[in-house]
């Protein structure tokens with residue numbers, strides 16, 4: 492196992508479009524090692540999602556794991572650890588909602604971002620099988636945030652009102668409990 496260093500905002504790799512994962516890479520030792528590293532890193536940093544470019548691997552690969560119950564994002568629905576290879580997202584319904592997002596590549600900050608709340612994700616699993624997953628609410632926001640990383644986009648790019656960008660301490664003190 493290996494916990495990898497997460498690249499932070501300003502590192503150019505976070506701004507590049509990641510490459511498609513080729514079928515032949517699935518199931519290889521290198522693929523399994525990368526996936527294990529991503530899981531170890533996610534757990535070590537205490538995150539809910541991680542995209543490969545965040546550890547400097549320019550591949551369209553992301554993992555998500557929502558613990559469910561009360562979290563720093565409020566009461567959320569559990570999503571077991573899911574690996575998304577070459578995900579494509581489709582908005583099923585235009586209604587949006589906003590959350591105060593955070594990002595392991597933008598440590599110490601929270602910012603309010605509105606996104607569609609009903610999406611369909613088409614992706615390949617670790618076995619190379621095509622899958623789809625329909626998500627609503629906060630999990631829909633999480634996948635959009637993670638998949639943005641595959642296109643070199645950070646959540647702060649999507650903040651429309653920069654007055655709603657705050658340090659975590661101040662967020663907890665003045666905003667979350669307001």
Ligand code: NI
Nearest residue numbers: 593594595596
């Ligand atoms: Ni992020």
